[in-house]
Amino acid sequence: QQQVKQSPQSLIVQKGGISIINCAYENTAFDYFPWYQQFPGKGPALLIAIRPDVSEKKEGRFTISFNKSAKQFSLHIMDSQPGDSATYFCAADKSSGTALIFGKGTTLSVSS
Amino acid sequence: GAVVSQHPSRVICKSGTSVKIECRSLDFQATTMFWYRQFPKQSLMLMATSNEGSKATYEQGVEKDKFLINHASLTLSTLTVTSAHPEDSSFYICSARAQNRDGYEQYFGPGTRLTVT
Numbered sequence: 192q193q194q195v196k197q198s199p200q201s202l203i204v205q206k207g208g209i210s211i212i213n214c215a216y217e218n219t220a221f222d223y224f225p226w227y228q229q230f231p232g233k234g235p236a237l238l239i240a241i242r243p244d245v246s247e248k249k250e251g252r253f254t255i256s257f258n259k260s261a262k263q264f265s266l267h268i269m270d271s272q273p274g275d276s277a278t279y280f281c282a283a284d285k286s287s288g289t290a291l292i293f294g295k296g297t298t299l300s301v302s303s
Numbered sequence: 304g305a306v307v308s309q310h311p312s313r314v315i316c317k318s319g320t321s322v323k324i325e326c327r328s329l330d331f332q333a334t335t336m337f338w339y340r341q342f343p344k345q346s347l348m349l350m351a352t353s354n355e356g357s358k359a360t361y362e363q364g365v366e367k368d369k370f371l372i373n374h375a376s377l378t379l380s381t382l383t384v385t386s387a388h389p390e391d392s393s394f395y396i397c398s399a400r401a402q403n404r405d406g407y408e409q410y411f412g413p414g415t416r417l418t419v420t
Binding site: 223225227232233234235236237240242280284290291293294295296298 | 307309337344345346347349352394396398405406407408409410411412413414416
C-alpha cells in the first residue's frame with residue numbers, strides 16, 4: 192500500500208529525444224506527487240509536482256502526466272539534453288500526512 | 304523555490320566519536336523536517352521525522368539513541384550521530400516542508416557525506 196514503483200531503472204536517450212519515466216502507486220490517499228532530480232554527490236532538487244485535481248502539468252521541458260484511475264504518473268522530458276543526465280526519483284505523499292515515499296530512482300543518460 | 308542548507312557538507316571522524324549535522328531552512332519556517340540516509344546508487348531511506356518543539360519520530364530499525372535529532376526552532380534541525388562506526392558512513396540528507404497556497408512542497412538540503420574511519 193505504501194510503495195511507489197518506478198521504471199525503468201535506467202534509460203539512455205539521444206540528445207533531442209524524449210525521456211519518459213513511469214511511476215505507479217497503490218495508496219489512493221496519496222494526493223501529492225513530486226519528481227526530484229539528483230546529481231552525484233548532491234541533494235535531490237524538486238523538479239515539478241502535481242496534485243490529482245489536474246491530469247497534466249508542464250514546466251518548461253518537463254511535463255507530469257497523471258492518471259488517477261490507473262494510479263500512475265509519469266515524467267516526460269522533452270528535447271533531452273546531456274545536462275539532464277542525472278537520477279530521477281518520483282515520490283508520493285498525503286498532504287496531511289508524513290514523509291514522502293520514494294521510488295527506487297531512474298538513472299538517465301543523454302548521449303550527445 | 305525554498306532553500307535548505309546543511310552543514311557540514313563533508314565530515315570525516317574517528318570511530319567512537321560523535322558528529323553533529325545541521326539542517327536549516329533559509330527563507331521559510333519549517334515545522335516539519337525529515338532526515339534521510341542514502342547509500343550509493345540507492346533511493347532515499349527515511350530515518351526520522353522531526354517536529355519543532357517535540358520529539359522526533361523514528362522509522363522502524365533506526366536507533367534513536369544513536370541518531371539524536373533535535374528541532375529546536377522553526378528553521379533548524381540537527382542530527383547527531385553518536386559513537387559513530389564505519390557502518391554509519393553514508394550520505395545524510397535533510398528536507399523541510401514549506402507551505403504554499405496549494406498545500407506544501409518539500410525541499411532537500413545538499414547532503415552531508417559522513418566518513419567514519
